[in-house]
Amino acid sequence: MFEGLSHLARDAKAWPFEQARNLLARTLRIRLTDAERDLAVVLINSGKTAEAVATFPALAKPVILETGYGPSGLPHLGTFQEVARTTMVRAAFRSLTDDAVPTRLISFSDDMDGLRKIAPNLPNQAMLAEDMGKPLTVVRDPFGTHESFGAHNNARLQAFLDNFGFDYEFVSSTDCYRGGVFDKTLLVALERFDAIQKVMLPTLGEERRATYSPFLPISPKTGRVLQVPTLERHVDKGTIVFEDEDGTLTEVPVTGGHVKMQWKPDWALRWTALGIDYEMSGKDLIDSVKASNQICKALGGVPPEGFNYELFLDEQGQKISKTKGNGLTMDEWLTFGTPESLAYYIFQSPKSAKRLHRDVVPKAADEYLQQLDAYQRQEPAQQINNPVWHIHGGRPPQEGSPVSFSLLLNLVSAADAQDKAVLWGFLSRYIPGASPETHPLLDTLAGYAVAYYEDQIKPNKAFRAPDEKERAAMLDLRARLAAMPSDCQDAELIQNEVYSAGNDAGFDPLRSWFQALYEVLLGQSQGPRFGSFAAIFGLPRTLALMDEKLGG
Missing domain, CATH: 1.10.10 (Arc Repressor Mutant, subunit A)
Known part of the structure; x- marks a missing residue:
């Protein structure tokens, strides 16, 4: 699917291709010598990436792209946008390299984090309160369906991603800590403790600096993740000493899941131990990325390629907050519009702040349909810059909708339609032979139009008399x-x-x-x-x- 496009991908203007070219440059830089890189570039630019991979086995190692998830809550719009955008970069990279350089997309769950807050809408509040501070994969599941709260939300994440057809590998932080995946890098972190502190301490307030440690020990007595100072370090034994909750000095190894790291050092640990090549993040994490990059280097790793996207705003231009509940949620969008329209909105201008509210749904739906219609008439060089190429991983559907979403909305409004069957009374006469079976996308849009009209237009209708x-x-x-x-x-x-x-x-x-x-x-x-x-x-x-x- 991605073979034979490298000559077009080299000059493509769409942002995923810009990111893909940066990722390829990083891959060549860290895996090959200068002389090897020069030859590899010649081969790749000549459309002979497979030959470059055969010549330089280091290029046969998968390029790993990563997205993160905090399982203290359910997947949301931020989860979708990060996986969707990273998937777009992955598809662009595969096209740039004629699919000769293998890739992986990891969806990483920070499920070793301690439970710090309890959302008011969760059941079994008293039980959760008893488990406060414990790793999410130890906290009991308030829904009673999984072995832990973390496992419950991890399952929801995977079902969420599977529902949208994402190609990814799920990786658990708990499994990495307890299974020894992070052990080698944790021992390096212990040895280079002072170098990590040198990065972190200037970023903290005076009170926090006095007690900060990159290691968060898990109390052998209470099972809670503790934010306490590291009192002693024993590099030769691979252990730290801290004061447990009962006041006793306790020594634990930094390996085997006995500790986890604070989140910025944890980010760097993950990049280093898993060999992450690419990860994007929001603009609000720019300083965190800088700190984690420095720690990654201190651990002997190479920081991943990536970029910082802008955040969504509500209708008043305020930053969207889950706590405030402002802006449009993922579920609300998918009540009124297709996943493809959401992916289109997310694709557009990721470095520009955009307002996310219900009024943008019809516009995004119609612009997506316009791009899908244009795709069939475009030359290949134009097609790979078309948003629908990226939304559908290089395989957009061949047919769109003969009727725009905004036109469907006006039909619903004029007919005061209660269901899409009323719309089909008009559509089947206008499009001979058309039915929900022959035009499934149009049928889907008709259902969304009825839902949007009932919720957003009908309550706000304001007729006026003409002058x-x-x-x-x-x-x-x-x-x-x-x-x-x-x-x-x-x-x-x-x-x-x-x-x-x-x-x-x-x-x-x-x-x-x-x-x-x-x-x-x-x-x-x-x-x-x-x-x-x-x-x-x-x-x-x-x-x-x-x-x-x-x-x-």
């Missing part, structure tokens, strides 16, 4: 439409009459004419092409709608 100029123009348009054959479904022909009526009435700018039509006839300030709406709704029904509203 004298608008009434005269609408009566003129009514006469023009009445003069056309009643079974006319020529959207362009109808649209021409709409334009003519507006122009003859002297509307300038002309969009004020269309705004008046929608406010008077549909109780909203905008919509799709009126000609397309009238063609599908039917001229007799459109005339009846005009009579009803103008008569009022």
Whole structure:
């Protein structure tokens, strides 16, 4: 699927290809000598990546991309956007290298973290309170379905990712700590304790500096993850000494799951031990990335490639907060729009702050459909820059929707449709032979349109009476439409009459004419092409709608 595209990927402007080129440059830089790299670049730029991999076995080692998940809560929009965007970079990298350099995508769960807060909507609050401070994979599952709270949320994560068809490998922090995956790097961290402190202490307040340790021991007596000073270090034995909760001095090894690391050193530990090559993160973590990069180097690792994306804002331009509950949630988007429309919105301008609220859903849905329609007419060099190429991993569907989402919304609004079967009454006449079976995407969009109308448009409808100029123009348009054959479904022909009526009435700018039509006839300030709406709704029904509203 990704073979034979490297010559196009080298010059592609879409941001995943920019990231892929950075990732390839890093891979060549850290795996090959200067002389080897020069030859490998020549081969890769000549479309002979497979030959470069055969010549230099170091390139046959998988390039590892990673995303992180904190299982103290359920997967959410941030989880989706990070996995979706990283998947886009992975697809671009595979195209850039003609799929000759193997890749892996790890979804890493920080399930060794101690439980610090209890969400008020969780059941069994008293039981969770008893387990406060323990690793999430030790905390009992309040839902009673899994062996731990961490396991419950990890299962939800995997079901979430599987539902969207992501290709990933799940990795548990607990498994890495207890299974020895991190042991070697933990011993290096113990040896280079002072170097880690040199990075971390300047970033902390005075009180925090006095007690900070990169190691968080797990109390052998209470099972809780403790934020306590490291009183002694024994590099030769691989142990630390700390004061346990009962005041006794306790010595534990840093290996085998007896400790975990503070999150910035933990991030660096993970990058180093797992050999992570790429990980992106939000703009709010820029300073954390810098600190973790320095610690990674101190541990003998090479920091991964990556970039910092902007955060979403609510309708008022405020940062979205799960605590405040502002902005649009993932579940809300998927109530009103397709996953593809969400992926399209996420693809666009990741380094620009964007407002995330319900009004953006129809626009994203239609822009996605427009890009999907354009894809079939584009040359390959244009296709790989088209968002739908990245949304669908290089394999966009061949057919889109013959009707826009905004037009479906206006049909629902005009007919006050309670379900999508009403819409199909119009659609099947407008598109001969069309049915939910022959046009599954259109059927899906019809269902979303009904849901969006009921929740977002119907409660906010605000009809108004036309002014004298608008009434005269609408009566003129009514006469023009009445003069056309009643079974006319020529959207362009109808649209021409709409334009003519507006122009003859002297509307300038002309969009004020269309705004008046929608406010008077549909109780909203905008919509799709009126000609397309009238063609599908039917001229007799459109005339009846005009009579009803103008008569009022």
